[in-house]
Amino acid sequence: xxxxxxxxxxxxxxxxxxxxxxxxxxxxxxxxxxxxxxxxxxxxxxxxxxxxxxxxxxxxxxxxxxxxxxxxxxxxxxxxxxxxxxxxxxxxxxxxxxxxxxxxxxxxxxxxxxxxxxxxxxxxxxxxxxxxxxxxxxxxxxxxxxxxxxxxxxxxxxxxxxxxxxxxxxxxxxxxxxxxxxxxxxxxxxxxxxxxxxxxxxxxxxxxxxxxxxxxxxxxxxxxxxxxxxxxxxxxxxxxxxxxxxxxxxxxxxxxxxxxxxxxxxxxxxxxxxxxxxxxxxxxxxxxx
Amino acid sequence: xxxxxxxxxxxxxxxxxxxxxxxxxxxxxxxxxxxxxxxxxxxxxxxxxxxxxxxxxxxxxxxxxxxxxxxxxxxxxxxxxxxxxxxxxxxxxxxxxxxxxxxxxxxxxxxxxxxxxxxxxxxxxxxxxxxxxxxxxxxxxxxxxxxxxxxxxxxxxxxxxxxxxxxxxxxxxxxxxxxxxxxxxxxxxxxxxxxxxxxxxxxxxxxxxxxxxxxxxxxxxxxxxxxxxxxxxxxxxxxxxxxxxxxxxxxxxxxxxxxxxxxxxxxxxxxxxxxxxxxxxxxxxxxxx
Numbered sequence: 001x002x003x004x005x006x007x008x009x010x011x012x013x014x015x016x017x018x019x020x021x022x023x024x025x026x027x028x029x030x031x032x033x034x035x036x037x038x039x040x041x042x043x044x045x046x047x048x049x050x051x052x053x054x055x056x057x058x059x060x061x062x063x064x065x066x067x068x069x070x071x072x073x074x075x076x077x078x079x080x081x082x083x084x085x086x087x088x089x090x091x092x093x094x095x096x097x098x099x100x101x102x103x104x105x106x107x108x109x110x111x112x113x114x115x116x117x118x119x120x121x122x123x124x125x126x127x128x129x130x131x132x133x134x135x136x137x138x139x140x141x142x143x144x145x146x147x148x149x150x151x152x153x154x155x156x157x158x159x160x161x162x163x164x165x166x167x168x169x170x171x172x173x174x175x176x177x178x179x180x181x182x183x184x185x186x187x188x189x190x191x192x193x194x195x196x197x198x199x200x201x202x203x204x205x206x207x208x209x210x211x212x213x214x215x216x217x218x219x220x221x222x223x224x225x226x227x228x229x230x231x232x233x234x235x236x237x238x239x240x241x242x243x244x245x246x247x248x249x250x251x252x253x254x255x256x257x258x259x260x261x262x263x264x265x266x267x268x269x270x271x272x273x274x275x276x277x278x279x280x281x282x283x284x285x286x287x288x289x
Numbered sequence: 290x291x292x293x294x295x296x297x298x299x300x301x302x303x304x305x306x307x308x309x310x311x312x313x314x315x316x317x318x319x320x321x322x323x324x325x326x327x328x329x330x331x332x333x334x335x336x337x338x339x340x341x342x343x344x345x346x347x348x349x350x351x352x353x354x355x356x357x358x359x360x361x362x363x364x365x366x367x368x369x370x371x372x373x374x375x376x377x378x379x380x381x382x383x384x385x386x387x388x389x390x391x392x393x394x395x396x397x398x399x400x401x402x403x404x405x406x407x408x409x410x411x412x413x414x415x416x417x418x419x420x421x422x423x424x425x426x427x428x429x430x431x432x433x434x435x436x437x438x439x440x441x442x443x444x445x446x447x448x449x450x451x452x453x454x455x456x457x458x459x460x461x462x463x464x465x466x467x468x469x470x471x472x473x474x475x476x477x478x479x480x481x482x483x484x485x486x487x488x489x490x491x492x493x494x495x496x497x498x499x500x501x502x503x504x505x506x507x508x509x510x511x512x513x514x515x516x517x518x519x520x521x522x523x524x525x526x527x528x529x530x531x532x533x534x535x536x537x538x539x540x541x542x543x544x545x546x547x548x549x550x551x552x553x554x555x556x557x558x559x560x561x562x563x564x565x566x567x568x569x570x571x572x573x574x575x576x577x578x
Contacts, residue, residue, distance in 0.1 A: 019342045022340055023554075023556075050363075051308075051563070053559045054356050055359070056358075056362060063343065066343045070343055070345045074339075244533065263564060267559045267562070267563040268563055270342045271557045271558075271563075272560060274552065274556040274557055278552045
């Protein structure tokens with residue numbers, strides 16, 4: 001399979017990502033816009049928004065429809081896959097989704113707020129039993145026992161896929177409605193996961209009800225902790241540390257919107273998306289191809 | 290005359306100022322919006338703008354009409370006067386215009402870009418012969434000779450007012466069309482002013498053609514150098530130095546839009562206006578009345 005290469009990969013299709021992708025395309029760059037869900041569920045649930053200048057008294061859903069239509073009219077490559085890992089390389093970045101690999105010369109993180117706190121042990125066992133992508137890492141757990149903790153129904157196909165490979169799959173749905181049943185190797189388990197234990201590798205998952213001996217734990221959230229998707233990214237508390245030009249500590253990586261901190265507001269997000277993409281373009285202009 | 294007191298004074302009615310005033314009113318603060326011209330001439334001259342998310346393919350003028358209508362629907366006090374000086378006080382700020390005095394507990398500078406470079410001597414003689422407001426300072430020059438350098442036709446009534454008080458008024462129009470004649474005490478002079486000389490006070494204005502002995506020099510631009518309007522404001526090069534929350538070095542003073550630096554783009558301006566006003570509100574919440 002050929003790898004598609006873009007000038008700019010925008011991760012997240014909320015207001016910040018759409019604004020970045022829009023101006024990137026207006027400036028004639030090859031832009032990939034990664035959005036695996038439905039363009040900011042949070043905004044779409046807003047009843048009325050009345051402080052985005054020029055669009056008075058509009059529903060969150062109506063606003064998002066206009067935002068998406070405006071951005072997509074400029075034809076970024078909309079990729080409806082979840083980016084699970086970003087690797088920096090010599091000549092840009094490699095982005096992995098559960099189904100494909102992409103390359104981009106610069107990256108804009110517009111991933112929104114991760115409101116789910118990490119599990120104790122999650123960070124230290126990342127890559128040593130903890131994974132955010134069954135398709136990517138499932139084969140490492142062939143004939144072993146694994147757990148899947150999922151905050152969205154996206155976890156169901158991931159668990160079923162693992163069911164084809166692994167001995168036992170314990171599925172912990174943390175959302176409603178919970179699935180009635182999955183394929184026979186997948187056991188739906190009630191309870192709230194609490195922490196992850198092991199020596200050098202994951203050995204068990206502890207919930208509020210019991211313990212499960214497992215070799216792998218897959219965690220499926222609406223968005224993954226961004227510092228785990230892109231190791232080495234420096235945070236400021238719980239948000240991505242950025243400069244005034246929206247650059248992060250990693251050259252070629254920029255951030256915009258809720259993931260850079262409060263206020264969690266649309267105009268802040270679109271403004272930062274714009275600044276981030278112009279900074280990315282300036283970065284690309286200075287870097288020889 | 291009673292002085293009106295506001296929670297927030299927004300200086301400048303372009304996209305940044307309108308966004309700040311809009312959210313300030315949505316948050317139920319008493320907001321004064323100072324705009325003495327026509328809401329960002331620069332944007333209004335833009336043929337088509339296509340990168341403000343949600344408003345595709347719109348003329349600059351059409352966009353500004355929607356922006357102004359949206360903001361004014363929330364009823365900030367629109368004050369069509371030019372703020373010439375801001376004085377910090379114990380309990381907020383005093384703002385002077387040529388015709389009135391206002392008070393505000395916080396200030397948002399959204400004054401746009403000052404593209405006119407300062408004259409040599411302008412900064413050092415400010416308050417010692419150099420003034421930006423004939424109405425404010427004219428009486429200091431009774432029966433003396435003064436110069437008025439003006440970049441807009443707003444200078445004409447200022448010069449005529451000075452003509453009532455001063456002995457001779459030399460008027461240097463730096464715009465087109467130039468006035469054919471003003472009242473008899475006002476002499477319209479060709480030439481481009483170059484620098485200002487004197488010992489402790491202004492003594493003469495030197496142009497590319499000749500020298501004029503004057504005691505006072507009034508300089509009328511679309512917007513005054515903001516660090517002269519608010520002495521003590523720290524700049525970063527030619528733009529206002531701001532933190533990520535759009536605060537400046539002066540407590541209670543925030544800035545947004547083109548006056549904080551590039552990119553000179555609408556989404557950056559509206560986003561910063563939003564952040565600035567939320568920061569101002571947070572500042573007010575912490576400060577006892």
